[in-house]
Amino acid sequence: MDTLSALLTPRSVAVIGASADAARIGGRPIAYMKELGFQGRILPVNPKRDEIQGLPAFASIAAMPEVPDVAIIAVPAAAAGPAVQELAQRGVKAAIMFSAGFAEMGDDGEAAQARLVADAQAHGMRLLGPNCLGLFNARTGFYGTFTSSLERGSPKPGPIGIASQSGAYGMHVFGLARDFGLGLSCVVTTGNEADLNVGHMIGWMAQDPDTEVIAAYAEGIRDADSFLAALELARKNRKPVVLMKVGRSAVGSAAARSHTASIAGDDAVTDAVLAEFGVVRARTTEEMLDIARLATRKIYPAGNTLGVLTISGGAGVLISDAAEAAGLPMPQMPEPAQQKLREALPFCxxxxxxxxxxxxxxxxxxxxxFAKALVEEGGYSSILSFFTHAGGAASVAPRLRSELAAVRAAHPDRLFVLSVLADPPLVRQFEEDGFTVFEDPSRAVAAIEAMGRYGDSFARVAPPAPPALPAFTLPATTPSEAEAKRILAEAGIPAAPEAACPTVEAAVAAAEKIGFPVVLKILSPDILHKSEIGGVLLNVSDAAAVRDGFSLLLQRAKSAAPAARIEGVLVAKQLSGGVECILGVHRDPVFGPVAMFGLGGIFVEILKDVSFRRCPFDEAEAEEMIRSIKGAPLLLGARGRPPADIDALKKMLSRLSVFAAQAGPRLAGIDLNPVFAMPQGQGAFAADAVIDIAEGDA
Incomplete structure (x- = not known):
């Protein structure tokens, strides 16, 4: 038995700090397991008692007659450390730590928690917690938890697994799932995550034959590697994951250094990462359970489309609005099918x-x-039928069930959802017929749309790894714009023709060689945002204007940043006729380098119409990013505009992602703003570039 299986499906369990009082923390797990049918051995440990809740008790860990698969630690923090040491030395595979008073208490608690992990790992024991509410496995009757939510009823065994960092909220989700009649395989709360985390639990559920759908709650991701590996394993095994990720914070002070970082924020990156692995992010607990419930049908239509059958025109409009908001296509019925339906019912x-x-x-x-026509002639992969209270009426329901069930039975590959108001026994009958029933059709639409996202993800072939770039070395400190462009050019990321000019004569010569008009920019590694100090001059049209501009830029730089190192002036060709874009990278504290793409100007500053992707990725993924933004039509030739050079743009974005991935942790961020996407066939060029190098050791 592997360690995580020992934790979740143990054959024997010790309770350290066991209590005879079934209402106490050390007594609840024993009472629950006895009541709910745990077939393994329970070993209560308490030095003051020979018997606990009708079971033989043992004075110490050393006195236990056998080594249990898992131990529950329900003693104060001061006694928890020695208990971990003794359990690990005896060869226990895993421990569930109810004990609080560790990292959540500050630096001293953090240090004590680190010692717990070190002591456990020295002997190969894994820890869940500390400061957690534990877990249960509904199929085996193992209840390693002290939650009081079980007093209101035990779970119905079923295919949904729940993993939660929060103990109280995880058990709140369990309570709602039980009240909704959902069947559960297991519920795990991870607490402080000193060792095992929510990613490990998702990964275990992704391989558990009893778990078909995974619902998770997280406040933050501590270990990206285990989390992402779990999500990919779930995707590979066609197990849908629905996640509530709370906490919508910005990345902090680093945002001041990087335009990209200020736009991204932790939450936008989280959305991009979850989408990459086909995880659906729920906004509410109700939505999470709606999605999990529908997912248990195990019908995940790729290229999902929605056909709606209704007896209410108003409900049809409401459903259509919800589908449009969710991005769920509702194509019209083919005209011949419409004509046949008019013949059957002229005023339909x-x-x-x-x-x-x-x-x-x-x-x-x-x-x-009508239902048969929707499926066979409309070809919709999902069918939502709205019959409101009429569907629950005794005079209607039997025949309605018969008509709908015949169509569903003939098309088992389609997703059938029903919106009716009916008494629970009738709802169960509809569910047994293969329909998932929702009272609110808008909630049904949200869940149906999620099934399509799962289908698209499960059908997607993992893209090939993009080719590596030649080896390169980052400079010791943040370079000037000219040096940044030189470094990026070696990676295949082109800039507009330009020259770094230390003197005014060199600037005049460069401008005449490049061709007027040109752009002049102050050149300094200490002035990253040049436009803020008036450090950029456009439409410089002749040699005299270059001379005047050179002097003006030096004067402005000296006034605005007297301590800045000035390397001269950058003379660049002024591009016109392209679409301004922004490409960037910032280093997310959890997921590492993340690339951003968007249009320049108001699109990024005000609308924040941007897309994100973890680095690195290939050109196909880059093109998907480009086409995903709302402003993409401006690049694709909207309203008579010439289409931009998407091939050049996607190559630049992909190479930027590879550069960021190879650069390592010293790279804090990159901003290419603006990038001019020229008309098709004419390339894409960075007009400005910042490579931000992290200070100190990274």
Whole structure:
């Protein structure tokens, strides 16, 4: 038995700090396991008792007659350390630590927690917690938890696993799932995550044959490697993950150094990473459980489309609005199919939503006719049928069930969802027929859209790793713009023609060689945002203007930043006719280098219309990023504009991602702003570049 299986499916368990009082922290796990059918051995450890809750008790860990698979530690923090040492030395595979008073208490607690982990790892024992509410496995009856939520009822065994960093909230989710009638395989809370974390738990569930759907709650990701490996394993095994990730903070003071970082923030990066692995991010607990419930049908339509059958025109409009907001396509029915439906019911609305009107309640065979047309002629992969309270009426429900069930049975590959108001016994009958029932059709739409995202992710072939760049070395400190562009040019990231000029004569000569008009910029490694001090001059049209501009830039730099190192002036060709874009990289504290793409100007400053992707990625992924922004039509030739050179742009973005991945942790960020995407076939060029080098050792 591997360590995590010993933790979640143990054959024997010790309870350190066991209590005879079933309402105390050390007594609840024993009471729950006895009541709910744990078949393994329970070893209570308490030096003051020979018997606890009808079981033989042992005075010490050393006195236990066997080595249990897992131990529950329910003693104060001061006694928890010695308990971990003794359990590890005896060869226990894993321990669940209820004990609090560690990292959550400050530096001293953090140090004590680190000692716990070191003592456990020295003997190969893994720790869940400390400061956690524990876990349970509904199928085996193992209840290594002290939650009081079980007093309101035990879980129904089923296919949904729950992993939560928060103990109280994780058990809140369990309580709601139980009340909604959802079947659960296991619930795990990870607490301080001194050793095992929510990623490890998702990874275990991804391989557990009893878990088909994974619902998770996280406040922060401590270890990106285990988290991402778990998400990829779940995707590979076609196990949908729905995650509530809370805490929408900015990346902090580093944002002041990087335009990219200030736009990104932790939350935007989290969204991008979850999307990369096909994880659906729930906004509410209700939405998380809706998605998990529908996912248990195990129908995940790639290229999802929604067909709607309704007896209410108003509900059809509401559903259509919800689908548009969610990005779930609702193509119209083919015209021949519409004509056939009009022949069956002249005053129907057959486009999609397909409104069979209340007339269908007089002739319920129409329901079957219309539903069959939606599936077979509309070709929709998901069908949402709205019958409101009529679907729950005793005079309607039996025949309605018969008509709908016949269509569903003939098309088991389609996702069928029903919105009715009915008593629980009838709802169960509809569910047994293969329909997932929602009272609120908008909630149904959100869950249906999520199934399509899972399908798209499961169908996606992992892209090949992009080719590496030639080896390079970052400079010791943040370089000037000219040096940054030289470094990037060696990586295949081109800039507009330019020259670094230490003297005014060199600037005049460079401008005449490049060709007027030119752009003049102050050249200094200490002035990263030149426009803020008036350090950029546009439309410099002749030699005299170059001379005047050179002097003006030096004067402005001296006034605004008297201590800055000045290397001269950068003379660059002024580009025109392209679309301004921004490309950037910032180092996320959890996920490492993350690339950003967006259009320049108002699109990035005000609208923040940007996309993100973990580095590195290939050109196909880069093109997907480019096309995903709302402003993409401006690059693709909207309103008579010439299309931009997408091939050049995606090559630049991909190479930037590879450069960032190879650069290592000393690279704090890169900003290419603006990048001019010239008309198709004319390339893409960085007009400004910043490479931000982290200070000190990284």
């Amino acid at each position: 609305a057959p486009q999609n939503p397909v409104d069979c009107t209340a007339q269908a309640l007089n002739d319920l065979s129409l329901v079957g006719t």
